[in-house]
Amino acid sequence: GDSVTQMEGPVTLSEEAFLTINCTYTATGYPSLFWYVQYPGEGLQLLLKATKADDKGSNKGFEATYRKETTSFHLEKGSVQVSDSAVYFCALDNQGGKLIFGQGTELSVKP
Amino acid sequence: DVKVTQSSRYLVKRTGEKVFLECVQDMDHENMFWYRQDPGLGLRLIYFSYDVKMKEKGDIPEGYSVSREKKERFSLILESASTNQTSMYLCATYLRGNTEAFFGQGTRLTVV
Numbered sequence: 001g002d003s004v005t006q007m008e009g010p011v012t013l014s015e016e017a018f019l020t021i022n023c024t025y026t027a028t029g030y031p032s033l034f035w036y037v038q039y040p041g042e043g044l045q046l047l048l049k050a051t052k053a054d055d056k057g058s059n060k061g062f063e064a065t066y067r068k069e070t071t072s073f074h075l076e077k078g079s080v081q082v083s084d085s086a087v088y089f090c091a092l093d094n095q096g097g098k099l100i101f102g103q104g105t106e107l108s109v110k111p
Numbered sequence: 112d113v114k115v116t117q118s119s120r121y122l123v124k125r126t127g128e129k130v131f132l133e134c135v136q137d138m139d140h141e142n143m144f145w146y147r148q149d150p151g152l153g154l155r156l157i158y159f160s161y162d163v164k165m166k167e168k169g170d171i172p173e174g175y176s177v178s179r180e181k182k183e184r185f186s187l188i189l190e191s192a193s194t195n196q197t198s199m200y201l202c203a204t205y206l207r208g209n210t211e212a213f214f215g216q217g218t219r220l221t222v223v
Contacts, residue, residue, distance in 0.1 A: 004153075006153075036212075041216070042216055042217075043115070043201060043214030043215050043216045043217055044154075044201070044203075044212075044214040045213075045214065046211045046212070049211070089153060089154065097142055097159075097161065098142075098144065098156060098159055098169070099144070099154075099156075099203070099212055100156075101146075101153045101154040101155075102153050103151055103152060103153040104148075104153045
């Protein structure tokens with residue numbers, strides 16, 4: 001079945017460091033791909049998305065490119081802030097109308 | 112803004128109790144979902160519903176049931192709570208044909 005695999009956390013970075021969180025997926029067909037973020041004490045919210053190969057999703061300085069050849073959707077940010085500390089989830093929707101999530105990666109940014 | 116409201120933020124129940132978790136959305140979204148969130152396991156789908164009175168099993172439906180009598184309300188039922196159902200429960204909704212899901216704040220359930 002369809003699945004999503006993320007790099008394990010927690011990830012601890014200093015402020016202004018470069019961030020990469022790896023995400024790979026297994027799916028038949030052409031899924032839509034997402035990154036959701038969960039700030040402490042809150043539910044998940046959409047960070048960015050890409051609906052077809054080579055699309056780049058971006059928001060709040062984060063970006064991810066849909067790479068069909070490597071079945072990947074890695075999240076990147078050039079300079080993280082303390083306020084980016086959260087749990088990040090990679091997810092896919094394979095046109096079945098339901099989201100499949102990865103394990104989540106906890107990010108902690110220190111001043 | 113879409114609002115998804117879960118009835119409780121924190122809940123403590125005893126083993127064997129019947130537990131109801133309620134989720135209400137204030138937009139006209141067809142699709143509603145219940146997930147549980149556990150460390151290292153991410154979000155796992157319990158049940159989902161595409162319309163009133165319709166429900167489908169997700170990946171881990173055992174020990175759970177659901178009810179959707181009205182479009183805006185999707186209830187998760189633990190028929191006889193057990194300690195391995197201690198978890199964070201998240202409700203989500205989205206509009207058919209759209210690609211953004213909206214989540215409630217979660218209910219942290221502890222079964223003792």
